[in-house]
Amino acid sequence: MRAVFGVLGAVLVLGIFSSVLRTLVIPRPTRSSFTRIVQQAVRWPFQRVADLARGAETKDRVLAPVAPLSIVITLMGWLFCFMVGYGLLEAAVSGLGLRESLTESGSSLFTLGFAAGNRASLNAIDFCAAATGPIVIGLQIGYLPTLYAAYQRRETEVTLLQARAGSPPWGPEILARYAQVDVVNSVGELFRSWERWSAEVGESHTTYPVLIHFRSPKATRNWLIALLAVMDAAALRLAFNPSHPQSEVRMALRAGFVCLRDIADMQGIAYDPDPHPDGPLELTYEDFLVGVARMREQGYPTERSPEEAWPHFRGWRVNYEELAQRLARDIDAVPAPWSGPRRTPVAIRTPVTPVDRRPAPPPFKSA
Structure with a gap:
C-alpha cells in the first residue's frame, strides 16, 4: 500500500x-x-x-x-x-x-x-x-499583473473602436462613420493599429488562454466582435476600392485571421487552413446588401457595384468567418450583425450611426 x-x-x-x-x-x-x-x-x-x-x-x-x-x-x-x-x-x-x-x-x-x-x-x-x-x-x-496588463492593452483599443464602429461594433459601420466625417483616406491608421493589436492578442491569449474568457467592462463591447468588425471593414475596403493602397488593409486582415487561427490551435478547434474563395459562407448576400446600404447612406465612395464586390468580399471573409463565429459562440460574445448565432437565441443589436451635427455651410450669395 x-x-x-x-x-x-x-x-x-x-x-x-x-x-x-x-x-x-x-x-x-x-x-x-x-x-x-x-x-x-x-x-x-x-x-x-x-x-x-x-x-x-x-x-x-x-x-x-x-x-x-x-x-x-x-x-x-x-x-x-x-x-x-x-x-x-x-x-x-x-x-x-x-x-x-x-x-x-x-x-x-x-x-x-x-x-x-x-x-x-x-x-x-x-x-x-x-x-x-x-x-x-x-x-x-507575479502572473496576475502580467495578465491584467495584457487585458488592459486589449481593452484600450476595443474601447477606442466604439466611436468608430458603434456598440456593438460592425464592419460596415466603421466605413460609414469614416465617410460621415470625411476621413476615409485616413482609415489606414486604424488598420495599422489593429494589425499590431492582433499580434499582441494572438501572443497573449495563447500564452494565457484564460484571457479569452475575460469580458469587457461593458456588455456591448467584446474583443472578438471588435476584431471581426475591423476584419470585415478591411474586406469591404478591399472589395469596393481596388485602386486605393491595399498593403495596410491586407496586412491587418491577415494579422486578424492569423490571430484567430493561433487561438483556435490553442483551443483545439479544427479549421480549413486554405479555404476555397467560393467556399460556404454563413453571411448571406442579402445581409451583405444591408451593410452596403449603411455605408452608402453616409456617402462612402465605392468603385465597384455590390454585385461586383461580393465575390471579392466573400473570398476574404471565408478565411475567418467560421473561426470567428465558433469562438463567439463558445465565449457567448455580445450578439452583433454578421457575427453568427449564439448558444441560445438572442436579439441582435445593430449600432446606430450618430447624427451629423456639424453646422451647415452658409448659403452662397452672389455679388
Whole structure:
C-alpha cells in the first residue's frame, strides 16, 4: 500500500509542477490539462444559468466572474493537489497514517510549522513542501499583473473602436462613420493599429488562454466582435476600392485571421487552413446588401457595384468567418450583425450611426 501511495504522490506532485510551469513560467503557448479542466468546471454552472437568460446584458453579468474566479480556483487547486501529493509521499516513507501525513504536508506547504516529524525521510519531503508553497504563490502574484496588463492593452483599443464602429461594433459601420466625417483616406491608421493589436492578442491569449474568457467592462463591447468588425471593414475596403493602397488593409486582415487561427490551435478547434474563395459562407448576400446600404447612406465612395464586390468580399471573409463565429459562440460574445448565432437565441443589436451635427455651410450669395 505504501508503494501505491508513493507512486500516486510522485505522479500528482510532478503533474501539478508541470501545470504550474506551463501556465505561469513557460513563455509560449502550452496546454495544461489541469488548468483547462478547472476552467471548464468553473464555467459550467455559470454557463447553464446564462443559457436561461434572455438578454445579452444579463448573460454578460452572469459570465463576467467566470475567468477571474477560475484563476483563484486554479491556485487553490494547485495548492490542494500539492498537499495531497506530498501527504501521499510522506505516508509512503513513514509509519504515519494518511490523515497524519496530510497534516504534516499541509503544515510544511503553508509554512505553518505546527506539525513536525522527527524522521530524516519526512524532513526531506517537508523541506520540498515548504519550498513549494511560497514558490507557487509567488509565481501567481507575479502572473496576475502580467495578465491584467495584457487585458488592459486589449481593452484600450476595443474601447477606442466604439466611436468608430458603434456598440456593438460592425464592419460596415466603421466605413460609414469614416465617410460621415470625411476621413476615409485616413482609415489606414486604424488598420495599422489593429494589425499590431492582433499580434499582441494572438501572443497573449495563447500564452494565457484564460484571457479569452475575460469580458469587457461593458456588455456591448467584446474583443472578438471588435476584431471581426475591423476584419470585415478591411474586406469591404478591399472589395469596393481596388485602386486605393491595399498593403495596410491586407496586412491587418491577415494579422486578424492569423490571430484567430493561433487561438483556435490553442483551443483545439479544427479549421480549413486554405479555404476555397467560393467556399460556404454563413453571411448571406442579402445581409451583405444591408451593410452596403449603411455605408452608402453616409456617402462612402465605392468603385465597384455590390454585385461586383461580393465575390471579392466573400473570398476574404471565408478565411475567418467560421473561426470567428465558433469562438463567439463558445465565449457567448455580445450578439452583433454578421457575427453568427449564439448558444441560445438572442436579439441582435445593430449600432446606430450618430447624427451629423456639424453646422451647415452658409448659403452662397452672389455679388
